[in-house]
Structures are given as structure tokens and as C-alpha cells.
Amino acid sequence: MNEKEYDFVIFGAGAIGSSIGAWLYPHYNKVCFLDRKEIANELKEKGINIYLNEEKDKIQKINVPVIEDLNEKPDTDVVILATKNYSLDAVAQEIKAKLGDPIIIALQNGVENQKILPKYFSKIIYGTICWNAWKDSPSVLGFSSWQKPEEGKPKTGSLFLGTVGDKNPELEGIMKNIVNIFNKGFDAQISNDFQNTIHTKMVTNLGNCVLTLAGHKFREISSMKTLAKITTNVLNEGVQILKAAGYSEYPMDGVTSWGLVGLGAKLPASISKFIFQKKVKHYPMNSMQQDIILHKGNQSELDYFNGYFLELANKVGVKAPYNQGIYDVCKEEFAKPNFEPLDVADIWEKIEGNL
Ligand SMILES: NC(=O)C1=CN([C@@H]2O[C@H](COP(=O)(O)OP(=O)(O)OC[C@H]3O[C@@H](n4cnc5c(N)ncnc54)[C@H](OP(=O)(O)O)[C@@H]3O)[C@@H](O)[C@H]2O)C=CC1
Numbered sequence: 001m002n003e004k005e006y007d008f009v010i011f012g013a014g015a016i017g018s019s020i021g022a023w024l025y026p027h028y029n030k031v032c033f034l035d036r037k038e039i040a041n042e043l044k045e046k047g048i049n050i051y052l053n054e055e056k057d058k059i060q061k062i063n064v065p066v067i068e069d070l071n072e073k074p075d076t077d078v079v080i081l082a083t084k085n086y087s088l089d090a091v092a093q094e095i096k097a098k099l100g101d102p103i104i105i106a107l108q109n110g111v112e113n114q115k116i117l118p119k120y121f122s123k124i125i126y127g128t129i130c131w132n133a134w135k136d137s138p139s140v141l142g143f144s145s146w147q148k149p150e151e152g153k154p155k156t157g158s159l160f161l162g163t164v165g166d167k168n169p170e171l172e173g174i175m176k177n178i179v180n181i182f183n184k185g186f187d188a189q190i191s192n193d194f195q196n197t198i199h200t201k202m203v204t205n206l207g208n209c210v211l212t213l214a215g216h217k218f219r220e221i222s223s224m225k226t227l228a229k230i231t232t233n234v235l236n237e238g239v240q241i242l243k244a245a246g247y248s249e250y251p252m253d254g255v256t257s258w259g260l261v262g263l264g265a266k267l268p269a270s271i272s273k274f275i276f277q278k279k280v281k282h283y284p285m286n287s288m289q290q291d292i293i294l295h296k297g298n299q300s301e302l303d304y305f306n307g308y309f310l311e312l313a314n315k316v317g318v319k320a321p322y323n324q325g326i327y328d329v330c331k332e333e334f335a336k337p338n339f340e341p342l343d344v345a346d347i348w349e350k351i352e353g354n355l
């Protein structure tokens, strides 16, 4: 197949936008980054510095082209949207006003983007991210890959791309081209079943708020057993809700399987805590912890993850007391001006009454 040389703009040089750009740019240079002035200036001056193979003492510096405004790149073919869900509507309006109807690659967790983006664009490819990334400063990027390491190849993350709704042959062709380009720098593949792919991933995201509330990696966890019990039940309710709503599991390397989630919820917490500990050690800091703890913000994707599942639970008549309890506590705590993670024993006390 002839490869079309698309011009890409990565909108949002945060954890995910920067990791994709840092992996791709050395192999395909028609990529540029866009972020707000302060971040853009630091990237222009210092480049992206990525911890190679996840090791902090091995840093690769990549000097990347950076813009602050889409008007600097009117010929953009593809916008890789790497902002959070809560920024998406404003960002979509800006893209529409400045570029019209470019190809969009939407990398948000969850399905809120499927509500927002079709209002503005006609060629949308969605992505499910299978890695964890964070920024130690605007120009310093860490990531944790879930891929099995390949001999002689640096570690990267894995991305599943797909479309939703009726198949459009033109868009499917564009997606194949884009996957070929992405594969120059990192692992990307097409999922022909995108709704199940993203919903399978979202089960993991139900745990983001629990780890944020408990301050995993930010404060002492007084009882790993209690944290495991809460998280595993939150995830297991998610699986039950999805099954009742007619979704099925789409297996992805490193994404916790529904079988393991079910087993974790069935086993006594004194045993399931070992499975849980093994899993969470690969999540240095999830995206919600970055919003709420690291950046001390009070915006998060809670409503698009646990809130979405609670709505779905209500629709399909499945009880979700762990999710409801955790959602209510997070809503209250995250809104506080100086959020401090809670002791898991206190979290348990707050949700226990709901169960
Ligand atoms: N981080 C992770 O490990 C993972 C994240 N995801 C998902 O990927 C998506 C992106 O997450 P992540 O990379 O962590 O997010 P970040 O918050 O790290 O990055 C988003 C970037 O976009 C910038 N931005 C937002 N609005 C604008 C705007 N109008 N103009 C210019 N820049 C803007 C933000 O700046 P500012 O902060 O100033 O608004 C920020 O620098 C989320 O949906 C998340 O759930 C999926 C898997 C893993």
C-alpha cells in the first residue's frame, strides 16, 4: 500500500501526547506538538527527555517541533487529541474553527469522546492506550510499558486504534496508513471491535479514583488488604455491569483480565492482596493521581469513568455499591481546595455503610 505522508499535530503535550511523539518523531518527522505557552516554551528549549526502557538514569533527549497555536500549522492532516476528556469540547471547537474537519485520533480513556467529537468532525479514529505515563516536569517524561519486551527493541507502549459506528472504507484505509506510520516508532494495531476494546480497558480505570483517594505511592497504605478489597470489588462490579450491558472482554497485553478481577473479588482479601500488589506496582501514577495529587487540580475524569459505569448500572439494573460509595467520597474529597489522600481505613469506614 502507498503510504500517505500525513502531517500530524499532537494536541496536548502531556503524558500520553509526549510519549507518542517521543517514540514517533525520531522515525517520522512530520509530527509537531501543541500545548499552552508555558509548556510549549519549555519543550522548545529543552526538548522531550524520556526515560529509556523505563530507567531514570537512561534519558533520551529528543528535540521536537512545537507550536502554541493551530494557526501556525494550517496544513495539518491529522490531529492527535491527547487532552483529558474535560478539556475536549473546548479543544474540539478550537480545532473546528482553525482547521475545519481534519482526521482526528482521539486517545482519551472512556467513551465521553464518542459523545463530543462527532458533533464537530466526520473522520474520527479512537485509541485505547495500553501503557502508563507521567511527567516529572513539562519536558521530562516517564512511562511504564505493559508490553512483553522484544529482544533488541526499546520498550514502548501499545495502542489499539478503531472506529465506531458503520464502517467507512475511506476511514478504514486512513487508519491502516496511520497504523503503518505509528509502527515506525511504537506498537499500534487495529481493533475491529473498538467498543469492547475501550470498555475492557475502562474496567482498569475504575480503580484510578481508588488509588487517588488512598494516595497509592504518595502516602503510607495502612492496610493493603483493605485497598485490595475495595479496588477489586470496584473493578468486579464494573465487569458485571459490562456483561449485563452486553459487552464482552477484548484481551490486551497487560490489561487485567476479567477472570483475574473475578477471582480477586471471590478470594479472601488476605490472598487477593498479593495479586493486587503485583498488578499495581506497574502503575507508577495513574492519570487521575496526576490531576488531583501531583498537579493539585480539582478537575478529573471521575464522571467519565465511575460516573459512566454508575449510569450504565442503573440502566441495566445491576447494583454497584462499591462504585457508588467510592464515587460519592471522591466527589466530596476531590472538590476540597487542598485534597489530601485518606487512610484506607477511613475510606472503608465511609463506604462500608453503602455495602
Ligand atoms: N497518563 C496516563 O498514563 C494515561 C492517560 N490516558 C488518557 O489519555 C488522555 C490524556 O491523558 P494525559 O496525557 O495523562 O493528560 P495530561 O493532562 O498529562 O495532558 C494533556 C495536556 O493537554 C494540555 N491541554 C489541555 N487543553 C489544552 C488547550 N486548550 N490548549 C493547549 N493545551 C491543552 C494540558 O495542559 P493543561 O494541563 O494546562 O490543561 C496538558 O498539558 C486522558 O483521557 C487519560 O485518561 C490513558 C492511558 C494512560
Ligand SMILES: CC(C)(CO)C(=O)C(=O)O
Pocket: 109, 131, 132, 133, 204, 205, 207, 208, 283, 285, 286, 287, 288
Ligand atoms: C495507566 C492506567 C490504566 C492507570 O489506571 C490509565 O489508563 C490511566 O492512568 O488513566
